[in-house]
C-alpha cells in the first residue's frame with residue numbers, strides 16, 4: 383500500500399449512535415491526504431460523535447473506520463496517537479501548565495515511560511510553536527492566554543504529535559472573525575503545504591466555504607459531501623436552514639433573515 387493510502391481515514395458502512403438512538407447509518411466515505419475538510423451540520427447531528435469515534439474513543443453501532451488497512455477499533459491507543467491527533471474543545475482549559483509543556487504533551491507517543499523530552503522532542507515542540515506563530519509564548523501559563531492564543535497552542539500540540547492526520551472539534555468556536563480566518567488559513571496551509579489530512583467540525587459557514595477543499599455535511603441522518611462550489615450549487619448548503627428564519631443566498635454565498643422576519647426599521651413612532 384502507498385504512503386498516501388496509509389494516511390487516509392475510511393468510513394465503511396458506518397452507523398453511529400447511543401443506546402436506543404441511531405444518529406446515522408450506512409455511511410461510506412474517505413478523507414484524503416493533503417485535504418482540508420469541514421464537517422458541518424446543525425446542533426446535535428453527530429459531528430463530535432463521529433470525530434470521537436474516529437479517534438477510537440467511542441464504538442460504532444455498525445461498520446468500521448479504517449486507518450490505512452486497519453480498523454481503528456483494533457489498534458492500541460498508542461498506535462492511533464501516532465496516526466491521528468485530536469484537538470477537542472474539552473482540552474482548552476489546562477490548569478497552570480506552561481505553553482511549552484502543553485505542546486510537549488504532544489510528544490507523549492514518542493517519549494519513554496518517564497515522559498522526558500529528548501533533544502529531538504524539544505526541536506519538534508519549538509518547530510510546532512513556530513508554525514502556529516507562538517514561538518515567544520513558551521514560558522507563559524496556558525491559563526493566561528486568550529482563547530485564540532490557546533487554540534493555536536492546542537494546534538501546536540497536535541503538530542508536535544507529528545501525525546499525518548489531525549481532527550479538530552470546533553477549533554474556531556469562541557474566536558473573533560479575524561482569528562477564525564487565521565486558524566482556518568493555518569489549517570489550510572498544514573493540509574496543502576505539509577500534506578496533513580485535516581477534518582474539523584465547525585458552525586462557521588464563511589470559513590467552510592472560503593477555505594476548505596471539501597465539505598461533509600450531516601443533514602437529518604444523511605451524509606452529503608462535495609467541494610464548497612458543488613455544495614452551494616446543488617442546494618445542500620441551503621438545506622442547512624430549512625425550517626428556520628434564515629436562508630442561504632447562492633449568489634452572494636451568504637445567509638440572511640427571510641424577508642418576513644426582517645425588522646422594519648424606521649417605522650416606529652416615538653411618543654413624547
Ligand SMILES: Nc1ncnc2c1ncn2[C@@H]1O[C@H](COP(=O)(O)OP(=O)(O)OP(=O)(O)O)[C@@H](O)[C@H]1O
Pocket residue numbers: 400401405423424425426427428429430431432
Ligand atoms: N454520551 C451520550 N449519550 C447519549 N446521547 C449522547 C451522548 N453524547 C451525545 N449524545 C447525543 O447525540 C447527539 C449528537 O451529539 P454530538 O455532540 O455528536 O452532536 P454535534 O453535531 O457535535 O452537536 P453540536 O453542533 O451541538 O456540537 C445529540 O443529540 C446528543 O445529545
